[in-house]
Amino acid sequence: MEMVSTAKMKKMQGRLEMTKPYETKVNEILSNLVNTGVAISDDPHFREVPDARRVLILQIAGNRGLCGSFNTNVIENTLALGNKLREEDREALYYVVGKKGTSFFRFMQIPMYKSMLNPEDKLTFEDAARIGTELRNLFISGEVHEVYISYTKVKSSSTQKPAMLKLLPILLEEEEIKDLYPGAQLEYYFEPDPRRIFSYIIPLYLKVRIYTCFLESSFSEQFARRVAMKNATDASTEMIRDLTISYNRARQAKITKEISEIVGGAAALK
Amino acid sequence: MKKLTCSILTPDRYLFEGEIQFAVVQAYNGEMGFLVDHAPLISELGIGEIRLRDQKTTEYFIVEGGVVEIRGNKLIILAERAAKKSELDKKDLEEKLKTLLDQKQREIKAFSSEWVKLQDEERRLKARIKVASR
Numbered sequence: 521m522e523m524v525s526t527a528k529m530k531k532m533q534g535r536l537e538m539t540k541p542y543e544t545k546v547n548e549i550l551s552n553l554v555n556t557g558v559a560i561s562d563d564p565h566f567r568e569v570p571d572a573r574r575v576l577i578l579q580i581a582g583n584r585g586l587c588g589s590f591n592t593n594v595i596e597n598t599l600a601l602g603n604k605l606r607e608e609d610r611e612a613l614y615y616v617v618g619k620k621g622t623s624f625f626r627f628m629q630i631p632m633y634k635s636m637l638n639p640e641d642k643l644t645f646e647d648a649a650r651i652g653t654e655l656r657n658l659f660i661s662g663e664v665h666e667v668y669i670s671y672t673k674v675k676s677s678s679t680q681k682p683a684m685l686k687l688l689p690i691l692l693e694e695e696e697i698k699d700l701y702p703g704a705q706l707e708y709y710f711e712p713d714p715r716r717i718f719s720y721i722i723p724l725y726l727k728v729r730i731y732t733c734f735l736e737s738s739f740s741e742q743f744a745r746r747v748a749m750k751n752a753t754d755a756s757t758e759m760i761r762d763l764t765i766s767y768n769r770a771r772q773a774k775i776t777k778e779i780s781e782i783v784g785g786a787a788a789l790k
Numbered sequence: 791m792k793k794l795t796c797s798i799l800t801p802d803r804y805l806f807e808g809e810i811q812f813a814v815v816q817a818y819n820g821e822m823g824f825l826v827d828h829a830p831l832i833s834e835l836g837i838g839e840i841r842l843r844d845q846k847t848t849e850y851f852i853v854e855g856g857v858v859e860i861r862g863n864k865l866i867i868l869a870e871r872a873a874k875k876s877e878l879d880k881k882d883l884e885e886k887l888k889t890l891l892d893q894k895q896r897e898i899k900a901f902s903s904e905w906v907k908l909q910d911e912e913r914r915l916k917a918r919i920k921v922a923s924r
Contacts, residue, residue, distance in 0.1 A: 645801040
């Protein structure tokens with residue numbers, strides 16, 4: 521199983537590497553657009569609801585266990601936010617992805633807004649796009665006021681951490697953008713007009729965001745499983761060694777005893 | 791001679807990366823050409839072909855929606871869906887188009903949501919066939 525996970529992990533890593541440049545480019549274009557001074561304040565995706573009562577949390581967990589604390593970490597992180605929201609007297613809706621997540625919520629009898637299986641390595645961009653559109657519609661129609669994603673972030677190929685990401689309303693850290701583009705006042709031509717490109721790229725941005733969250737989670741799951749399985753293999757190798765030693769010891773003791781009995785018997789006959 | 795650095799990206803993969811002399815992309819309502827030292831521009835893409843010319847060779851791609859950005863001789867094509875010409879099978883596509891048109895004929899209700907979907911699919915297939923027969 522360690523080998524299987526390693527192979528799956530490598531595959532996921534490959535996909536993640538393919539997607540990363542796309543994500544960076546979308547972010548880049550979006551921030552370039554913002555920097556050209558298109559009025560974003562009137563775009564519904566950026567509108568902060570002053571009294572955000574209903575908050576949707578999309579939780580991405582795995583379908584299967586045997587992967588250490590991967591699932592529990594994500595669930596814990598989600599519930600931490602959920603409890604915090606409840607203390608603030610706000611309603612948290614859970615959109616749960618992954619069989620393990622679903623069964624936990626069912627066991628704890630926490631109502632779920634919606635649940636689905638994790639598509640794992642069958643995940644396509646269309647799946648992410650569908651979820652993206654769904655969440656966007658919920659947000660735009662005002663049914664929910666904020667959307668978070670609880671997933672496992674890949675910090676580097678060896679460290680992953682459960683993370684919480686605010687998907688909607690979209691926040692762009694302006695200082696960060698300015699650091700990246702000192703000459704941000706660059707003039708762009710837009711074809712058609714900036715507004716239309718803007719309204720096109722935002723849904724794309726959301727979809728890509730969700731897609732990468734899914735990929736990162738899957739990668740982390742496989743990584744966690746690999747580590748868990750490696751530990752299991754190591755522990756069992758150790759155990760086998762100990763058991764073999766004690767087995768041999770017992771066998772040797774028995775043989776010695778028998779020999780001494782025979783020798784003793786023969787000596788008594790003389 | 792100066793060249794454009796061009797990359798075509800889709801959410802799943804890196805389709806193309808390299809230096810070219812001249813690029814034509816399908817913008818939202820017509821084709822758009824890019825040469826070296828083009829002014830910074832961002833445009834929406836439509837459904838259609840991309841031609842990348844370098845000296846004597848031309849490469850063909852199909853894109854279905856996305857955005858294109860050019861800045862400082864770097865051309866970035868972010869496509870929603872894209873494929874190389876070599877990945878398209880003309881015969882297969884033509885058959886698909888045929889069954890689709892048949893279906894469209896039978897579903898006479900024009901401008902219904904189903905019809906619009908088929909219309910869209912037809913456009914995509916036609917664009918693919920065009921690229922495949924290059």
